[in-house]
Amino acid sequence: MEFWFNDMHTQNVQLSIRVEKQLFSGESDFQRIDVFESPEFGRFLASDGSVIFSEKDEFTYDEMIVHVPMAVHPNVKRVLVIGGGDGGVARELTHYEEIESIDVVEQDKLFVDVCRKFFPANACGLDDPRVKVFYQDGLRFLRSRMDEYDLIINDATDPLGHTAGLFTKEFYGSCYKALHDDGIMVYQHGSPFFDEDEDPCRAMHKKAYRSFPVSRVYQAHIPTCPAGYWLFGFASKKYHPLEHFDKKRWEDRGIKTWYYTANLHVGAFMLPRYVEDLLEEEENS
Amino acid sequence: MNLNDQKRAPIYEALNRFRKQRVVPFDVPGHKRGRGNPELVELLGDKCVGIDVNSMKPLDNLCHPTSVIKDAEELAADAFGAAHAFLMVGGTTSSVQSMILSACKSGDKIIMPRNVHKSAINALVLCGAIPVYIDPRVEPKLGIPLGMELDDVRQAMDENPDAVAVLVNNPTYYGVCSNLKAIVELAHARGMQALVDEAHGTHLYFSDMLPMDAMTAGADMAAVSMHKSGGSLTQSSLLLLGPNANQRYVDKIINLTQTTSASYLLMSSLDISRRNLALRGEKSFEKVAQMAQYARDEINEVGGYYAYGSELVNGDSVYDFDVTKLSVYTRDIGLAGIEVYDLLRDEYDIQIEFGDISNILAYISIGDRLQDIERLVGALADIKRLYSKTPTDFFIAEYISPVVAATPQAAFYAEKESLPIRETVGKICSEFVMCYPPGIPILAPGEVITKEIVEYILYAQAKGSSMQGPEDPDIRYLNVLVKGV
Numbered sequence: 036m037e038f039w040f041n042d043m044h045t046q047n048v049q050l051s052i053r054v055e056k057q058l059f060s061g062e063s064d065f066q067r068i069d070v071f072e073s074p075e076f077g078r079f080l081a082s083d084g085s086v087i088f089s090e091k092d093e094f095t096y097d098e099m100i101v102h103v104p105m106a107v108h109p110n111v112k113r114v115l116v117i118g119g120g121d122g123g124v125a126r127e128l129t130h131y132e133e134i135e136s137i138d139v140v141e142q143d144k145l146f147v148d149v150c151r152k153f154f155p156a157n158a159c160g161l162d163d164p165r166v167k168v169f170y171q172d173g174l175r176f177l178r179s180r181m182d183e184y185d186l187i188i189n190d191a192t193d194p195l196g197h198t199a200g201l202f203t204k205e206f207y208g209s210c211y212k213a214l215h216d217d218g219i220m221v222y223q224h225g226s227p228f229f230d231e232d233e234d235p236c237r238a239m240h241k242k243a244y245r246s247f248p249v250s251r252v253y254q255a256h257i258p259t260c261p262a263g264y265w266l267f268g269f270a271s272k273k274y275h276p277l278e279h280f281d282k283k284r285w286e287d288r289g290i291k292t293w294y295y296t297a298n299l300h301v302g303a304f305m306l307p308r309y310v311e312d313l314l315e316e317e318e319n320s
Numbered sequence: 321m322n323l324n325d326q327k328r329a330p331i332y333e334a335l336n337r338f339r340k341q342r343v344v345p346f347d348v349p350g351h352k353r354g355r356g357n358p359e360l361v362e363l364l365g366d367k368c369v370g371i372d373v374n375s376m377k378p379l380d381n382l383c384h385p386t387s388v389i390k391d392a393e394e395l396a397a398d399a400f401g402a403a404h405a406f407l408m409v410g411g412t413t414s415s416v417q418s419m420i421l422s423a424c425k426s427g428d429k430i431i432m433p434r435n436v437h438k439s440a441i442n443a444l445v446l447c448g449a450i451p452v453y454i455d456p457r458v459e460p461k462l463g464i465p466l467g468m469e470l471d472d473v474r475q476a477m478d479e480n481p482d483a484v485a486v487l488v489n490n491p492t493y494y495g496v497c498s499n500l501k502a503i504v505e506l507a508h509a510r511g512m513q514a515l516v517d518e519a520h521g522t523h524l525y526f527s528d529m530l531p532m533d534a535m536t537a538g539a540d541m542a543a544v545s546m547h548k549s550g551g552s553l554t555q556s557s558l559l560l561l562g563p564n565a566n567q568r569y570v571d572k573i574i575n576l577t578q579t580t581s582a583s584y585l586l587m588s589s590l591d592i593s594r595r596n597l598a599l600r601g602e603k604s605f606e607k608v609a610q611m612a613q614y615a616r617d618e619i620n621e622v623g624g625y626y627a628y629g630s631e632l633v634n635g636d637s638v639y640d641f642d643v644t645k646l647s648v649y650t651r652d653i654g655l656a657g658i659e660v661y662d663l664l665r666d667e668y669d670i671q672i673e674f675g676d677i678s679n680i681l682a683y684i685s686i687g688d689r690l691q692d693i694e695r696l697v698g699a700l701a702d703i704k705r706l707y708s709k710t711p712t713d714f715f716i717a718e719y720i721s722p723v724v725a726a727t728p729q730a731a732f733y734a735e736k737e738s739l740p741i742r743e744t745v746g747k748i749c750s751e752f753v754m755c756y757p758p759g760i761p762i763l764a765p766g767e768v769i770t771k772e773i774v775e776y777i778l779y780a781q782a783k784g785s786s787m788q789g790p791e792d793p794d795i796r797y798l799n800v801l802v803k804g805v
């Protein structure tokens with residue numbers, strides 16, 4: 036029997052993953068969630084037909100979205116994670132002893148429940164006593180927060196779907212307001228390669244660049260993402276991702292990683308010319 | 321309302337039957353199910369162009385309904401508690417105008433609040449009736465026109481016992497309702513017809529928690545914008561008749577100006593939307609009201625804004641308030657409503673219904689989701705953080721009471737000249753000036769131009785309001801009457 040899952044990366048390009056069996060299918064107020072078992076990517080979760088993460092490659096963005104800012108900011112105590120109901124980001128954060136609290140805001144309880152059941156290696160991150168999960172809309176949670184966090188991680192991935200509100204000027208503005216004076220916000224910046232992804236990617240940089248004094252972009256290779264190529268945004272009120280990067284301090288921690296290294300940290304900010312160009316265009320527009 | 325009957329949608333069902341018959345078209349429209357215009361099919365899709373067809377035996381004819389359109393109209397009448405319902409395809413403008421043209425002839429007087437939609441005054445240009453305006457009360461802080469006070473209506477009727485009709489907005493754009501039932505009773509006691517502009521009131525028919533609708537109040541006719549809160553396609557509308565209206569005469573009036581090629585896209589959208597409202601409307605509007613209330617609470621929590629609701633109700637000029645409306649007063653953050661409107665669109669990719677000098681109005685409907693409300697509230701909070709200024713007081717009241725020196729028709733057709741706007745003070749205007757939306761005239765044909773009105777126009781323009789009406793699109797010039805009338 037041939038059983039394939041197709042993720043439409045564009046109207047004209049799809050990623051096909053051979054599936055052994057479907058483990059779950061359910062619908063919440065926000066999305067349809069499916070979980071599959073596959074020979075190549077292990078278990079993976081799809082939201083409205085798009086792969087959100089797989090066992091095989093989730094370490095990439097969980098590490099990249101956590102260790103990059105953590106190796107820059109000298110003293111992170113309070114962290115806010117928006118989205119991230121799978122627990123992977125929280126899991127990486129729990130490696131850092133100086134962190135006192137991790138607030139995870141995930142509007143879709145079904146998403147958390149499904150991850151707890153099928154992805155315990157990620158969801159274990161939510162069991163740390165410093166982690167508190169809020170089932171709320173991210174924008175609403177942020178509205179009343181002022182000067183409260185050292186680090187905000189926006190783990191939502193889709194600027195067009197049900198998390199569209201987390202890619203808006205008002206979201207970046209609310210994050211700015213909720214951060215301390217030396218706070219950092221990192222976010223999923225999408226993929227710039229295919230034509231239909233380019234505009235949302237540009238728009239994100241334009242908004243972040245105008246909302247924060249420091250706004251840089253870094254990259255990673257993630258096979259289940261469109262074109263296998265993914266960007267992250269680093270927006271900050273004070274710290275520069277390279278100038279304030281403390282390589283020795285991070286290496287001394289001895290955190291076990293599979294993707295991130297202190298060398299890769301610097302390299303990740305070296306972008307292809309076409310990406311540099313489109314980001315610069317948005318900065319100057 | 322018979323709920324079992326309401327499950328039917330005769331026009332929609334007839335179109336589905338028609339689609340399956342694969343009839344070969346040797347009639348108009350010439351695109352022939354889209355084959356002659358592939359680019360249009362690319363834009364609208366096969367399904368859409370496939371039912372863009374002409375009137376024919378199985379599909380009835382809007383000009384003289386005898387089968388499926390007649391059935392659809394009867395179902396609509398039943399759903400809205402009316403004696404008869406006309407499907408309208410020329411926007412609610414056509415419904416309002418048919419209502420007025422049915423009630424008034426040349427020289428007849430009609431009592432109406434000055435904050436009527438331009439379509440009502442345009443009807444007076446067409447038929448030559450004379451408006452007797454009632455000044456709506458103005459909320460002093462918000463600057464919004466309210467409803468008519470009952471004493472004002474009574475006085476206008478006493479002073480003009482020969483008036484043939486009264487027109488009422490139910491509700492206004494901002495959600496304000498007059499005491500409709502009492503006004504209808506006053507009118508009927510004097511032999512006047514009660515006409516109701518319900519362009520913003522479709523949903524009133526499907527909820528017990530909302531203000532009273534025109535048919536329940538006993539009105540003779542009501543123009544209902546199905547395409548606003550009712551969910552049908554833009555430009556589709558309903559004209560409802562009460563038990564005493566003369567259906568045959570209204571039908572004749574409608575057919576004076578109505579197209580003979582009514583769009584089946586519009587008519588089927590009315591049919592389906594009516595069914596949806598009848599079967600699910602009550603639940604939907606309960607949800608809309610809850611969302612609007614949530615938005616009001618959250619916006620007021622942000623501070624600096626005032627999202628107002630039923631606390632405005634005062635028993636007379638605000639007899640009732642439509643809580644599905646979300647209007648927000650913005651002057652306390654030092655920004656005009658129109659400035660907030662522009663910021664929302666240009667900086668936050670949020671399109672709201674309109675902004676006036678002091679308020680914005682966001683339209684909440686059955687198509688909204690809570691996460692979109694969060695975006696709107698979040699954007700307003702961010703606008704306050706980034707753009708707020710020290711509040712200044714410019715114009716307290718938006719509404720300037722007009723002096724009517726000529727009937728709209730006489731002024732419209734009189735000999736006129738074009739003058740620079742600042743030189744028009746004291747002259748009689750021959751054209752409309754309005755901000756659109758909301759489309760309520762600042763000046764109407766036949767009204768005397770005053771210094772305050774000119775200043776108001778220039779101020780609204782400077783704040784970025786989109787102005788319409790005059791021949792000169794930049795409104796540097798206005799057409800005025802050469803002689804008095």
